[in-house]
Amino acid sequence: MIKNDLKVYKKNTRKSEEIFKKSKKLHVNGVHHNIRFFEPYPFVTKASKGKFLIDVDTNKYVDFWMGHWSLIFGHSPKNVVNNTKKQLDKGWMHGTVSRNSIELSEKLSKAVPIAEKIRYVSTGTEATMYAVRLARAVTKRKIIAKIDGGWHGYSTDLLKTVNWPFEKSESSGLVDEKYILSLPYNDLGGGGCIPATKDYLTGIQEFCHNNGTLFILDEIVTGFRFKYGCLYDTMKLDPDIITLGKIVGGGFPIGVICGKSEFMNYANTSTFSKLNRAYIGGGTFSANPLTMVAGNSTLTTIKNSSNKLYRKLNNFGSNTRKMLDKKFDGDVNTTGIGSLFLTHFLNDSIYEVKNSADAAKCNIKKLHDYHFHMIAHDGIFFLPGKLGAFSDVHTKSDITDIARSTDRFLTKFKK
Ligand SMILES: Cc1ncc(COP(=O)(O)O)c(C=O)c1O
Numbered sequence: 449m450i451k452n453d454l455k456v457y458k459k460n461t462r463k464s465e466e467i468f469k470k471s472k473k474l475h476v477n478g479v480h481h482n483i484r485f486f487e488p489y490p491f492v493t494k495a496s497k498g499k500f501l502i503d504v505d506t507n508k509y510v511d512f513w514m515g516h517w518s519l520i521f522g523h524s525p526k527n528v529v530n531n532t533k534k535q536l537d538k539g540w541m542h543g544t545v546s547r548n549s550i551e552l553s554e555k556l557s558k559a560v561p562i563a564e565k566i567r568y569v570s571t572g573t574e575a576t577m578y579a580v581r582l583a584r585a586v587t588k589r590k591i592i593a594k595i596d597g598g599w600h601g602y603s604t605d606l607l608k609t610v611n612w613p614f615e616k617s618e619s620s621g622l623v624d625e626k627y628i629l630s631l632p633y634n635d636l637g638g639g640g641c642i643p644a645t646k647d648y649l650t651g652i653q654e655f656c657h658n659n660g661t662l663f664i665l666d667e668i669v670t671g672f673r674f675k676y677g678c679l680y681d682t683m684k685l686d687p688d689i690i691t692l693g694k695i696v697g698g699g700f701p702i703g704v705i706c707g708k709s710e711f712m713n714y715a716n717t718s719t720f721s722k723l724n725r726a727y728i729g730g731g732t733f734s735a736n737p738l739t740m741v742a743g744n745s746t747l748t749t750i751k752n753s754s755n756k757l758y759r760k761l762n763n764f765g766s767n768t769r770k771m772l773d774k775k776f777d778g779d780v781n782t783t784g785i786g787s788l789f790l791t792h793f794l795n796d797s798i799y800e801v802k803n804s805a806d807a808a809k810c811n812i813k814k815l816h817d818y819h820f821h822m823i824a825h826d827g828i829f830f831l832p833g834k835l836g837a838f839s840d841v842h843t844k845s846d847i848t849d850i851a852r853s854t855d856r857f858l859t860k861f862k863k
Contacts (some may be wrong), residue, residue: 449816449820453817453824453825458488460507460824461491461505463492463504463505464503464504465489465790466638478490479808486820486832491503491504491823492577496523496524497509498524499522499523499839500523501829508827509823509827509828510828510829510849511523512842514837516694517694517695517837518693518694518699520673520695520746520750521749521840522841522842523841527749528698528742528745531745532738533736534741534813537547537739538737539737542737543732544680546735546737548740548741552696552740552744553566555748555751556704556715559676559677559747560677560681560692560706562686562706562751563704563706563710564707564709564784565709565713566706566712567704567715568702568704568730568734569702569703570603570701570702570733570734571693571703572601572668572691572702572729573600573602573603573666573703574600574603574731575692575693575704576603576605576606576691576703577603577604577605578715578729579664579689579705580603580606581726582712582726583662583664583689585725586662586714588727590627591627591629592605592627592628593628593630594608594609594630594772595630595804596609596616596631596632596804597609597612597804598612600691604622604623606609608625608630609641612804612808614805624665639836640803640806640808641783641790643785644800646684656688662689662711663685663686663689664690665680665687665689665690666691666843667679667691668692668694669788671692671694671696672750673695674785674787675754675758676751676758677773677830685772687707688707688708690705690707691704691705692706693705695750696743696746697742697743698739698741698744698745698746700738701733701737701739702739705728714726726839761787764787764842764844765787767847768838769782769783769784771847772791772854775855776858779861780792781800781810783801787838789836790834790835790836791815792810792815793810793811793815793818794810794811795810797809798810812833815832815833818854819832819833820832821857825856826856828849
């Protein structure tokens with residue numbers, strides 16, 4: 449970490465430091481998601497609005513983390529606030545069937561044609577866990593294959609080959625790792641914001657379909673991020689099951705398993721016996737009215753503005769990737785598509801980032817230093833080490849500010 453950045457950060461975040469000490473006493477490493485911790489301590493957020501996070505020391509940060517990339521319209525957009533407030537008056541936890549899940553599903557199934565049947569859960573982790581169980585129930589096979597570097601949440605079934613070196617187990621306490629195979633190549637997950645090629649995905653799909661294997665795509669990040677719908681149909685793919693999350697819940701807790709009826713129906717407890725069914729449940733907060741209403745408002749707003757919205761976000765992303773690559777003059781490779789971007793710091797052993805293994809070999813410490821520099825000096829927030837996302841509340845001036853902050857970082861970086 450650059451010494452001066454640390455000094456500035458500590459001076460500006462004194463209350464955060466105190467409060468975080470308390471958090472550390474009460475919580476594991478002081479946080480409730482491992483990635484939210486960064487050195488020397490994360491600032492403590494007091495409020496968020498529009499493009500800003502505001503911490504307890506009243507520092508304001510332009511946010512590019514955007515609630516784990518779930519907030520495509522920024523923090524607290526008016527329509528979501530108004531509609532969820534109205535729902536609060538009607539109750540926020542019915543625990544029974546309600547109309548608003550039907551309204552959201554009508555939108556989803558139109559935008560995502562393979563979503564012939566849908567089940568809501570509360571997190572992406574649950575959705576991917578259930579997707580795997582469903583596939584096993586359909587195929588009566590135990591072994592699943594995932595992709596090196598792919599992140600699909602913390603469920604035991606998928607917690608393998610997420611971080612480099614991929615041969616090493618991600619955690620103690622995992623059982624049945626022998627049932628997970630991992631395939632090399634590129635990914636769209638935690639491995640580094642590297643778009644999968646159409647040929648690669650088509651190849652995997654072909655293999656699955658020729659071998660009676662279900663083809664599952666995790667579109668938890670990509671769903672509604674680049675267009676009103678999913679990425680798979682832009683690549684003319686034909687997945688059997690899809691998982692969604694993040695944006696489709698409008699920033700409220702959500703996970704979605706959806707797909708072709710012939711497979712989703714295995715989860716129907718009325719028609720399938722215990723021996724044959726996939727018991728994929730749901731949970732206390734599945735399809736809770738607030739999430740459904742927030743998701744509905746978000747998808748309605750996207751639909752009404754989708755051409756303009758995605759043109760803007762995708763342009764911002766591509767301009768920023770170009771700008772950063774130019775500024776760093778060959779020292780970085782900025783990956784991503786549409787509104788997502790991540791700057792990889794190259795070194796003697798790696799000249800181009802094509803997959804998660806390449807990303808892991810880059811100088812990750814430098815990336816953390818870079819993000820921390822922007823937080824400490826310029827009120828620009830990327831969760832250190834993670835990709836940035838543009839949302840509708842960002843403006844061109846935010847790109848200029850990233851450029852300026854990058855220039856200042858470069859003067860230290862080049863030394
Ligand atoms: C691609 C992908 N799948 C699944 C998940 C897990 O979702 P959640 O954090 O809601 O459990 C994430 C979370 O970032 C993700 O990026």
